[in-house]
Amino acid sequence: MRRVWLRNAQLVDPEAAAPAPGSLLVEGGRIAGRLGPQEAGPREAETVDLGGAWLVPGLIDLHHHGSAVFAPEDAIAAKVAHDASQLVRHGVTAFLVTSVAWPGPRLAAFVTRAAAAVGAAPASGAVPVGLHLEGPWISPAAAGAQPREGIRPYDPREAAALLDRGEGLIRMVTLAPEVPGAPALQEALARRGIVGALGHTLTQVDDAERVIERGARHVTHLYNAMAPFHHRRPGLVGLALADPRLTCDLVCDGAHVDPRVVAFSARALGERLVLISDRVEPPPGTADFGGGPVADDGVALRLADGRLAGSRLTLERAVANARAFAGLSLPEAVAACTLRPARLLGLAPERGSLRPGARADLAVLGPDGSVRETWIDGRRVWRAGAGSDDRLEPER
Numbered sequence: 348m349r350r351v352w353l354r355n356a357q358l359v360d361p362e363a364a365a366p367a368p369g370s371l372l373v374e375g376g377r378i379a380g381r382l383g384p385q386e387a388g389p390r391e392a393e394t395v396d397l398g399g400a401w402l403v404p405g406l407i408d409l410h411h412h413g414s415a416v417f418a419p420e421d422a423i424a425a426k427v428a429h430d431a432s433q434l435v436r437h438g439v440t441a442f443l444v445t446s447v448a449w450p451g452p453r454l455a456a457f458v459t460r461a462a463a464a465v466g467a468a469p470a471s472g473a474v475p476v477g478l479h480l481e482g483p484w485i486s487p488a489a490a491g492a493q494p495r496e497g498i499r500p501y502d503p504r505e506a507a508a509l510l511d512r513g514e515g516l517i518r519m520v521t522l523a524p525e526v527p528g529a530p531a532l533q534e535a536l537a538r539r540g541i542v543g544a545l546g547h548t549l550t551q552v553d554d555a556e557r558v559i560e561r562g563a564r565h566v567t568h569l570y571n572a573m574a575p576f577h578h579r580r581p582g583l584v585g586l587a588l589a590d591p592r593l594t595c596d597l598v599c600d601g602a603h604v605d606p607r608v609v610a611f612s613a614r615a616l617g618e619r620l621v622l623i624s625d626r627v628e629p630p631p632g633t634a635d636f637g638g639g640p641v642a643d644d645g646v647a648l649r650l651a652d653g654r655l656a657g658s659r660l661t662l663e664r665a666v667a668n669a670r671a672f673a674g675l676s677l678p679e680a681v682a683a684c685t686l687r688p689a690r691l692l693g694l695a696p697e698r699g700s701l702r703p704g705a706r707a708d709l710a711v712l713g714p715d716g717s718v719r720e721t722w723i724d725g726r727r728v729w730r731a732g733a734g735s736d737d738r739l740e741p742e743r
Contacts, residue, residue, distance in 0.1 A: 348375045351725060352388030353395050353709075356402040360701045361682030366401060373707040376725035380703050395727075397711055400719055401677070404685040404699050405440025405708035406662040409519065409596060409692075410479060410567070410623035412445050415461065416636040417629055420453075423460035424467065430628065431472030435729040437661040438710030438718040441476045441698055443518060447636055448482025448490075448497040448547075451505065458512045465516050471728045474708075476694065477518035480509075481567065484532055485547035486523040491572035492648075492656035493547065494637030501528030503535070510539060517541055518692050521567040523548035524558040524583075537562035542691060545593075549574040550583050559592060565691060566595040568625055569612065570604050571655065588615045594691055596621040599668045600660040602647045606672035613673035621691065622665040622684040627657030667716040 354370040358381065368384040372392065382388060413430035415423055427444055434442060444461045446454060458478065465475045484506075487498045501522075510517055519542040522529055533543045545555060546567030551574070566587045574582040587595045599609055599622055613620055627648050633640050641648045641656045648656040662684050669680040689699025697706050707725035710718055721729040 349725065350374045350379075350389060350392040351395060351707075352382075352392040353397060353402060354382075354388060355384075355399055356397040356711075357399060358701060359401050359403040359677055359681050359712075361404060361678055361686040362700060362702075363678055364676070366677060371402065371701065371707075371709075373725045376707055378701060378703050378705050378707050381701065401712040401714075402701075403438070403681045403710050403712060404701055404705075405473075405710055405721065405723065406438045406666075406684045407476075407688040407692075407694075407699060408434070408439050408442040408624050408626075408662055408684070409621065409688050410445050410481075410625050411439075411442045412447070412625070412627045412636070412657055414628040414630065415444060415457075416447055416627065417634055420456045420460060423457060424464035427461055427464035427475055428467075428472065431475060433628075434473035435471070435721040435723070436718065438663045438712065438721055439473045439661075440708035440710070440721065440723050441474045441694075443477050443479040444475050445479040445481055447638070448485060448493040449637055450483075450494075450497045453637075454480075454483060454497065455509060455512055458509060458517070462513050462516045470723070470726075474723065476692070476698075477516045478513055479519040479521070480517060481521045482547065484520070484522040484526045484529065486525060486549055489523065489547045489549050489572045489574070490638070491547060492638040492641070492650055492654055493572075497637065500526055501532040503528070503531065506532060506535060510535070510541070515539075519544055519565070521546040522558070522563075524550040524554040524563075529554070530557050530561050533558045533561040533563050540693070545583055545587075547572045548583055551580060552582070552586055555583055555586055559590070564592055564594065565621075566593055568603065568623065569595040569597045570608065571598065588612065591619070594619045594621055594687065596623040596688075598623060598625045598658050598660060599665045599672065600646055600658050601668065601672070603655060603658060606668075609669065609672040610674065613669065613675060618682070618687065620683050621687050622662065622669060622680070624660045624662055624665065625658045626660055663710070663712065663716055663718050670716075
């Protein structure tokens, strides 16, 4: 059994108040134990000196469109693999392949091909742990950049067929509470253990409450593609900030949400805040995933009329931004894209922490928050400056 001693680190435990000096012992791809700064690892273990860098759990992205949403049907699996290979450069070790609200045949094809890609992910890339369907059961009045022709009411037979295609790998569905049949949809998701996330909605409190009572427990990109807050009609924004049953994810790039709003939202949400990327990777030239041509303004992707169509954010940058915008401590910011998304998806025993027994999926960060190394299953799969586009073959 391969043993690795990751020594001379600042351990950033998302369950602790502050980083602490120490080291990790990794055995068989799992965290076997934590050692103090003066404790020596086993003599037979391979020793890796991290030079005092921050050692954090691998980041988890609940909302990553990547390049797969632009791919033709026969290239979806290849693009998922490509996205996985790129995400490790940013400390991401697990992610949800995220769709958009396409019409029936295209969405069905995406789910089939993406689900197959989840089981065939390369060992050197981030692990696609499932799919996130962003629609099609959302409000056309809050479509954002979603393809309007794919937005539709809930049909139990169509939904069952689509969820079956996912072969148990659909982990999250974003839905609007005002869509006809939304409470029944949420009940169907709950029976399958799928997270119901509220988003792309103009809902007011009553509709949202009915869906929450049936098990919805998350909000997709808080503030974006939803009714604005009003002190007498709080809508989903007000409900999300106040309701302890709901966790909320947020795109912390300074464009999707103003930094001052990030700051007060972080205070209101506390441990319910989750950071996502909502990242899209368009191919060169004109790109369109169904809502119209998108253009990169350097911070976010936008449609021709200026509507946001995804971000250029990376999760390690989201951690740095959350610290700068909201004054979060490093463990708090790290928790928002490690332990908290892992808990939401039911993966906390395996991912998102530095607990003994968890997978040794880790990221090494420099003092500026940049990613120096990424480890998956106890193997270093990426190191900055390694050459050959910085990728490493999986260590055996």
